[in-house]
């Protein structure tokens with residue numbers, strides 16, 4: 001990587017961040033070169049992605065949500081959303097979808113500027129969000145590609161039954177694997193899958209270790225703004241690769257060093273030296289003004305010690321690991337257990353547990369205007385978590401990648417009021 005990039009003054013980047021940056025850049029280069037190399041592209045969603053399986057067919061993974069959020073961080077998503085709206089997509093549609101469609105309509109250059117060839121396989125792992133289905137239906141109808149659906153039953157009763165597992169396993173064996181074999185021309189080898197699963201499990205151990213360091217005071221990490229970087233490789237095209245395992249091992253060493261030194265998280269303006277508030281956050285961050293949003297927290301000494309967003313691509317803290325011994329069953333369990341596939345009571349219990357286990361001051365919900373799947377019920381969630389923990393909650397609203405829905409003054413006001421409320425509660429106690 002260019003030395004000039006390394007010396008940018010505004011952000012402190014650790015080795016793990018450089019490793020991740022290089023992995024992402026390589027993946028976009030591989031996608032761009034796929035027509036020459038003959039490798040097939042699979043587009044799939046972050047929750048319920050079967051990355052280890054696709055690697056058995058030398059496929060290159062492309063996750064549309066991460067393209068959208070990267071375009072959002074680079075301030076490119078606004079024009080893409082407008083383009084999709086000009087083609088008739090309503091203002092209320094999920095802005096990840098509009099950013100993705102708009103990107104394709106404008107020539108399909110990815111976030112790094114490399115061309116993104118259309119996917120050969122649209123692998124629709126349906127984990128809790130109806131929009132996923134409509135999204136790939138639109139992509140298939142407008143831009144082509146073969147769609148294969150993996151229907152993952154919703155955890156309506158808060159548990160995974162053997163029937164549910166069998167149903168997903170059957171689809172992986174009878175629909176997903178044959179489609180991958182046909183499209184890639186490569187025969188499935190279960191031993192190859194086992195090797196990738198073993199790599200995933202190592203990386204997952206390290207990720208859990210890193211996220212749980214936030215139980216310390218001060219926390220050496222921010223589990224939301226920093227957390228979005230920590231989950232990057234495992235939630236996208238790299239789970240199961242040696243590169244991802246190496247990334248998490250490096251990250252663990254870096255976080256351990258900060259923990260041993262009693263240091264706080266690293267922010268874009270350097271280390272946070274005084275931890276005043278410990279929060280649990282529900283909902284994704286705003287991407288178009290990510291730095292500005294983060295600053296509203298660290299300037300006040302607020303650290304996010306746990307977040308649901310770092311679980312949307314897999315919940316590992318309760319012990320689930322990708323299992324090389326029963327690889328296909330474990331892929332099914334992975335899909336069934338994603339945060340997006342949990343019902344409201346399970347989510348409330350999880351957030352309340354975070355507040356207790358991480359000794360947080362309360363729950364903050366960043367409700368996403370255009371995410372109809374997860375914004376519904378969030379006020380109920382807030383009240384339930386407040387009732388379970390006795391800690392005050394707060395509700396703010398923004399959007400994922402639509403810059404029109406980020407009101408900095410409004411958000412800052414609400415956050416400041418929330419911090420005052422926490423102070424009052426402390427004084428009263």
Ligand code: SF4
Pocket residue numbers: 094095096097129130131132370371372373374400
């Ligand atoms: S979960 Fe929300 S943000 Fe994600 S695809 Fe569904 S509607 Fe969009």
